[in-house]
Amino acid sequence: MLFAPADLTDAELELQREVREFLAEELPRGTFDPGLGMGAPRDRAFSARLAGRGWLGMALPTRYGGHDRSAVDRFVVTEELLRWGAPVGHHWVADRQTGPIINRFGSEEQKQRFLPPICRGELSFAIGMSEPEAGSDLAAVRTRATPVDGGWVVNGTKVWTSGAHASDWFVVLCRTGDSTEDRHAGLSQLIVDLASDGLTITPIPFLSGHRDFNEVALEDVFVPHELVLGAVGGGWAQNTSELAHERGGPERWLSTYLVLEELVRSRPGLFDGERARLALGDAVARLWGMRRMSLSVARMIDAGEAPSVQSALVKEMATRFEQDLLERIQELIALEPLGEGDSLFERLLFEAVLSAPSFTVRGGTNEILRSVAAKGLGSL
Amino acid sequence: MSDWLLVDGARRLLADTCTHEVVQAAESDGWSAVAWEAIAGAGYGSLAELPVSDALAVLAVAGEYAAPVPLADGLLAGWLLGEPVAAPVAVAPANDLRLLDGRLSGRALRVPWGHAVEHVLAVVDGTAVLVGVASAAGVERQVNLAGEPRDSLLFEEAEPEVVHPAACDLLERGALTRVALISGALTGMARLTVAYAAERRQFGRPIAAFQAVQRHLVDITQDASLVAAAADGAARLPGLFEIAAAKVLASSAAVSATRAAHQVHGAMGMTQEYRLHHFTRRLWAWRHEYGDERHWASQLGGAVAAAGAQRLYPAVTSGSQVV
Numbered sequence: 095m096l097f098a099p100a101d102l103t104d105a106e107l108e109l110q111r112e113v114r115e116f117l118a119e120e121l122p123r124g125t126f127d128p129g130l131g132m133g134a135p136r137d138r139a140f141s142a143r144l145a146g147r148g149w150l151g152m153a154l155p156t157r158y159g160g161h162d163r164s165a166v167d168r169f170v171v172t173e174e175l176l177r178w179g180a181p182v183g184h185h186w187v188a189d190r191q192t193g194p195i196i197n198r199f200g201s202e203e204q205k206q207r208f209l210p211p212i213c214r215g216e217l218s219f220a221i222g223m224s225e226p227e228a229g230s231d232l233a234a235v236r237t238r239a240t241p242v243d244g245g246w247v248v249n250g251t252k253v254w255t256s257g258a259h260a261s262d263w264f265v266v267l268c269r270t271g272d273s274t275e276d277r278h279a280g281l282s283q284l285i286v287d288l289a290s291d292g293l294t295i296t297p298i299p300f301l302s303g304h305r306d307f308n309e310v311a312l313e314d315v316f317v318p319h320e321l322v323l324g325a326v327g328g329g330w331a332q333n334t335s336e337l338a339h340e341r342g343g344p345e346r347w348l349s350t351y352l353v354l355e356e357l358v359r360s361r362p363g364l365f366d367g368e369r370a371r372l373a374l375g376d377a378v379a380r381l382w383g384m385r386r387m388s389l390s391v392a393r394m395i396d397a398g399e400a401p402s403v404q405s406a407l408v409k410e411m412a413t414r415f416e417q418d419l420l421e422r423i424q425e426l427i428a429l430e431p432l433g434e435g436d437s438l439f440e441r442l443l444f445e446a447v448l449s450a451p452s453f454t455v456r457g458g459t460n461e462i463l464r465s466v467a468a469k470g471l472g473s474l
Numbered sequence: 475m476s477d478w479l480l481v482d483g484a485r486r487l488l489a490d491t492c493t494h495e496v497v498q499a500a501e502s503d504g505w506s507a508v509a510w511e512a513i514a515g516a517g518y519g520s521l522a523e524l525p526v527s528d529a530l531a532v533l534a535v536a537g538e539y540a541a542p543v544p545l546a547d548g549l550l551a552g553w554l555l556g557e558p559v560a561a562p563v564a565v566a567p568a569n570d571l572r573l574l575d576g577r578l579s580g581r582a583l584r585v586p587w588g589h590a591v592e593h594v595l596a597v598v599d600g601t602a603v604l605v606g607v608a609s610a611a612g613v614e615r616q617v618n619l620a621g622e623p624r625d626s627l628l629f630e631e632a633e634p635e636v637v638h639p640a641a642c643d644l645l646e647r648g649a650l651t652r653v654a655l656i657s658g659a660l661t662g663m664a665r666l667t668v669a670y671a672a673e674r675r676q677f678g679r680p681i682a683a684f685q686a687v688q689r690h691l692v693d694i695t696q697d698a699s700l701v702a703a704a705a706d707g708a709a710r711l712p713g714l715f716e717i718a719a720a721k722v723l724a725s726s727a728a729v730s731a732t733r734a735a736h737q738v739h740g741a742m743g744m745t746q747e748y749r750l751h752h753f754t755r756r757l758w759a760w761r762h763e764y765g766d767e768r769h770w771a772s773q774l775g776g777a778v779a780a781a782g783a784q785r786l787y788p789a790v791t792s793g794s795q796v797v
Contacts, residue, residue: 383720
């Protein structure tokens with residue numbers, strides 16, 4: 095069996111209840127503009143309040159400000175935040191992946207320096223993987239770090255870097271060694287201050303008009319030795335491990351959930367009709383089933399396993415569902431949404447339609463995920 | 475969690491018993507005494523004595539090996555009567571029966587292996603009625619898409635052996651058994667298809683090396699995994715929400731996964747000599763039995779819409795505890 099059965103324990107259900115209470119008090123419905131999943135806005139103060147409850151850096155060690163809790167506990171908190179449309183943007187990347195990889199590969203000094211402020215919801219990170227010539231084929235990165243006295247000098251261009259303009263740091267995948275036959279050799283990860291000299295951030299406006307996407311040009315940016323993450327030359331394996339944190343979680347099936355909830359809230363009469371019931375029933379069944387698979391992935395992580403195949407299977411299927419759900423909703427209501435529409439439903443639908451193509455691209459395209467999964471099927 | 479020893483025992487037994495030849499012969503003969511005696515003899519004939527999750531786990535194994543025996547019906551009959559029933563027994567998913575002065579008249583429809591079992595159980599106006607097949611006035615033999623008997627039994631003032639208020643809902647619990655069978659069959663079909671794609675060579679390579687074929691393998695695996703997760707959820711908490719959601723997913727996957735599996739197998743999959751059709755034809759039949767994906771999606775959609783937006787996500791996490 096690929097996905098071991100998984101349910102929440104009483105303690106995990108209690109945590110779920112606490113998060114629901116917190117959100118109902120902090121962000122009552124109707125008092126804030128909810129976002130769509132992990133695309134929700136940044137709110138440093140909200141992130142700090144979450145940290146105050148111990149809900150950031152949950153699975154990180156207590157000696158670095160974390161809480162020694164499980165991947166499933168983090169799953170429970172994240173799921174509730176996303177389905178509520180809470181503003182998770184400020185801490186999202188740091189909490190999901192940068193914190194865990196620094197904890198896993200970082201030096202003692204790096205852990206002491208970065209993990210406590212991540213757990214307090216202070217530091218915000220971006221992801222420095224993609225380049226103009228290296229999208230799905232990450233081993234093709236050309237950004238190069240050259241050794242100099244005391245560290246490295248970095249030159250190159252990163253693109254499609256979400257949130258770089260508003261973040262403090264990013265982790266850069268770059269070439270530190272010569273190209274050999276093994277394309278995965280000679281790559282390293284550097285922790286780079288986004289306020290560094292020689293670093294230029296230029297917005298790449300999203301098709302929706304959002305200005306969260308950026309190009310980050312690095313021109314002779316100095317990075318001291320102590321900010322090399324993990325082993326020089328070990329970047330590929332580390333980066334692959336980092337990507338595993340990006341896959342299979344609740345953010346992969348919840349991006350359009352709020353559109354559905356707002357449809358139910360704002361047009362209850364619609365569901366007197368058979369077509370609407372069918373669409374709602376099918377969507378709820380899929381949410382319920384995929385959630386169980388995703389929870390199983392979190393359990394495997396807690397058991398020390400590396401469920402990369404399972405994560406790829408979940409992400410590939412769930413992101414297609416996110417898109418399908420929007421189509422089913424639009425078939426039901428026959429409404430072209432307007433950007434400044436009257437209702438929250440219409441505004442969310444507008445936003446969702448314009449961002450939907452990215453769901454099956456970000457964090458690994460579905461084509462790459464199918465390839466990862468198919469290679470694993472033979473060995474399972 | 476289900477009893478591992480029990481399920482593992484069932485797996486070894488059914489793998490040994492339900493060979494390609496036995497399943498083929500069961501179809502042409504309309505009954506497999508060989509399979510039934512081996513399975514019942516090993517103590518797996520009457521699953522209603524087991525806890526629900528164990529019984530469903532064994533049923534999934536039956537689906538995984540296309541076992542041509544009425545295990546699901548024995549379980550369902552036991553649930554409906556509130557106590558285990560002597561096997562082999564079949565349950566009529568539909569009937570136009572009437573119970574007048576303690577006598578049963580009319581037809582039990584689409585009865586699995588109706589001509590071969592000893593008893594049939596039907597639900598008449600909320601009452602579970604167990605009657606001997608020997609007391610039927612007539613048997614009309616039919617087969618479903620899988621070539622399994624789905625017979626009509628005619629009764630004319632027959633005397634039932636047991637009459638008892640139905641202890642559960644026929645459609646819900648019937649769907650629950652089909653979810654387990656479908657889940658198992660998808661697992662078996664996924665394994666067969668992945669193995670076939672690794673062995674079959676064209677253009678000098680295993681066809682599993684082609685991305686277009688890999689896509690099918692991934693689709694099948696996702697379907698099988700999703701339904702396994704759903705079957706587990708419904709076995710743990712068999713409420714209306716869970717059963718409806720699981721049958722929606724199982725019946726939908728029965729359509730999409732069989733299409734992909736046939737595409738991978740090409741012409742080989744269209745032959746009787748190759749095992750694929752033991753899975754795909756059963757999946758097509760079980761998809762419809764006890765409500766197809768549209769029936770249950772409508773039920774589920776109506777229930778969650780009535781509960782309202784506030785409880786929509788709690789329903790996704792906690793199912794029938796909320797809705």
